[in-house]
Amino acid sequence: MRSLSLLAAIGIIVFSAHADYTIEDISPHFSTNISIVWQASFQHVPTNFWIYQKLPRTFSPETLSRSAELASFKIKLPRKPATNTTVIWAERGKGEPRPPYFSITPERGEISYSLGDRAPDKPDQYLTDQPAVERAWAVLGQLKVDRSEFIKINVAPPGESGVFFPRQIEGIQIYDKMEGFSLQQFGPQGKVRNLSLVLPELKRTGTSPVASSGQIIGCIHAYKTPLVPPQDEEFKYFKRLKALSTATKLIIVKLTPYYGEGAYGKSPSSDKVPKDVYPIAELDAVAEFGNGSRFNIRLISPILASETIRLLSDKSKSSPAHQR
DSSP states (O other): OTTSOHHHHHHHHHOSOGGGOOTTTTSOOOOTTOEEEEOOOOTTSOSEEEEEEEEOOOOOHHHHHHHHHHTTOOOOOOSSOOOSOEEEEEEOSSSOOEEEEEEEEGGGTEEEEEOTTSSOOOGGGBOOSHHHHHHHHHHHHHTTSOGGGBOSSOOOOTTOOSEEEEBEETTEEBGGGSSEEEEEEETTTTEEEEEEEEOOEEEEEEEEEBOOHHHHHHHHHTTOSOBOOOTTOGGGHHHHHHHHTTOSEEEEEEEEEEEEESSTTOOOSTTOOOOEEEEEEEEEEEEEOTTSOEEEEEEEEEOBHHHHHHHHTOOOOOOOOOOO
């Protein structure tokens, strides 16, 4: 999913043919008569956001050697900082290479290691408790990177074994595990199955003031705010979208800023990873209906004033929402 824009990443959770859908297709089409009430606070939101550009990261030999040691992988690493993509396999004979493998991808700012199929398959054998979180945090410190760039909270989703610490920029979390540190451990000694560090260099390229609640509400009315798929109802996504069109009231109760890849609503060309890093917002909301029922939803919205202006000035007609 890292090769897709943020909105395409949201879409692919729900359907495989994400390229067939627009931002309007995966956004609720609320009635023009709906009452939208803003109760979310902006106190924790900066008045201006920086926009960044991703740059390659050259990892030091010390960081690489410590990564290999933690993975119990005896390999010959480059003496100088690695600048090219390198993949080292434990076994590479006449047939296909077999894991374990260790890879260095400076272009993406990534180091990764995997035991592959040489580890248990049962999820309950992997460590996810608090001691595993503490060990993962200690391991991150051993890699000689600045731990202040990470949030010490395990955001690995339910059902996924392991620990994932998301990256943060100026105290704001990177969205959807796009960057950060992951560690998958098993057994009483905490043997490493998978290790991944994604930490590209960042360069500031501009700044923009935060959008107002009125501008964000305008984007909701214009079908520019995709619905985040509920984890337990991914295959009912379009059914829920259709149901929201009959809501009579929407209460925005919380706004959480994140950073995501690419400009809001713009898909990258071909399969290239977006180089720009923009802030976005996740809205927690309550949809109410005329029959007295209500349910909680989450929406993705722009958070920059400049992006809401761009989206709301787009007069092009969107395609009809797909139904399933």
